[in-house]
Amino acid sequence: MLAIALLVSGCGNSSTSSTETGEAKSTTAATEAAATEAAETKPAESGESGSGMVSLENCGKTMEYPKPTEKLFANDGNIISIALAAGASDNLVAVSSLQRDKDILALKYGDVVDKLKVVAPKYPSLENIVAADPQVVFAGWGYGFSESKGLTPDTLKEKNIKTYLLSETCKQADGNRGTMPPWEALTHDITSIGAMTGHEEEAKAAVADIETRKKALEAAPKADKEPVAFLFDSASDTIFSSGSFGAPQAMMESAGVKNALSDVKDTWTKVSWERLASSDPDIIFFVDYPSQTYDEKVAALKA
Incomplete structure (x- = not known):
């Protein structure tokens, strides 16, 4: 069963929409x-x-x-x-x-x-x-x-x-x-x-x-099978997420979770909806901040 989690930590780039190309995000935590x-x-x-x-x-x-x-x-x-x-x-x-x-x-x-x-x-x-x-x-x-x-x-x-x-x-x-x-x-x-x-x-x-x-x-108990997680920052015709050089990669890795975009050699970046579907994640982490609300992000995912 797919689990959905919510990240409430503030992220960078408060000046523009998170869907803009090249604008960075980074979890304060x-x-x-x-x-x-x-x-x-x-x-x-x-x-x-x-x-x-x-x-x-x-x-x-x-x-x-x-x-x-x-x-x-x-x-x-x-x-x-x-x-x-x-x-x-x-x-x-x-x-x-x-x-x-x-x-x-x-x-x-x-x-x-x-x-x-x-x-x-x-x-x-x-x-x-x-x-x-x-x-x-x-x-x-x-x-x-x-x-x-x-x-x-x-x-x-x-x-x-x-x-x-x-x-x-x-x-x-x-x-x-x-x-x-x-x-x-x-x-x-x-x-x-x-x-x-x-x-x-x-x-x-x-x-x-x-x-x-x-x-x-890292020493805390882990799942027998490493779960796969997708970080959902925001959405438009693409999804703004985070690759192997972003802070979410480090946090997931330490917690025993595989980042679905660990092969993407970038920090915060856009990927296609097809990439989300093909990754078949066990968990979706939502980043909770403007300019898209959590409900709007969930609605985009369900559409």
């Missing part, structure tokens, strides 16, 4: 768990590179950032949560696209969330960012950065503003997003933001806590 292998990799490759600077690996490039970065701009709830997990709340000079995830983040970080300076309810404009006068902008492709909208790392470089890209959105050669396993991408970013803002110990503790809880999840 993903910041609360991480890969065991993270401790065995080189998540940040940080190193002092001169007076007041630190070298960090970001999307395959070695980048230099002010250390400590005292004025960090973060866009989107999941990215803000990474900065908070790294201990960088006092370093956040401004944030955007927080509203939908505010209550979820407050469950973990309390009054700290209320003190964040929100300069845009959805994704920021170039003017929003420049007015905040940050040293570094922490965003991603589909999470604020968009070539079609003219807001890119190169655009900000022209304004003498450095950027750190959400590792989940690093681009592959074919343009798809995702270049490392999602748990590794998460812990890499927590470690890097901690190093950038001078909170290495806080970041290290956050990663250790995530690893401990992930191990407990």
Whole structure:
């Protein structure tokens, strides 16, 4: 029998419909768990590179950032949560696209969330960012950065503003997003933001806590036969879902569930209705947030 589950965690991309091509989604809850292998990799490759600077690996490039970065701009709830997990709340000079995830983040970080300076309810404009006068902008492709909208790392470089890209959105050669396993991408970013803002110990503790809880999840009883699950974000003539580089892949894998799109080498992406039918899932996970309601998503599935 097909089981239907509901994901109520807030996801990224509050500025546009989730059915738009290339716009990213990422479950905020993903910041609360991480890969065991993270401790065995080189998540940040940080190193002092001169007076007041630190070298960090970001999307395959070695980048230099002010250390400590005292004025960090973060866009989107999941990215803000990474900065908070790294201990960088006092370093956040401004944030955007927080509203939908505010209550979820407050469950973990309390009054700290209320003190964040929100300069845009959805994704920021170039003017929003420049007015905040940050040293570094922490965003991603589909999470604020968009070539079609003219807001890119190169655009900000022209304004003498450095950027750190959400590792989940690093681009592959074919343009798809995702270049490392999602748990590794998460812990890499927590470690890097901690190093950038001078909170290495806080970041290290956050990663250790995530690893401990992930191990407990992996040790929990599992079904005799691994169930197959399909992540249903939203629907139109196609279905917006998540592949092997998205946060849902990591959560399902740790819980002993097979992602029906684990062979799709992308983060959040569109697939056909035929792909859903052919996957014959045991479970359908619905992501519960606008612009489609849960009832509308179920109705689309039944149509």
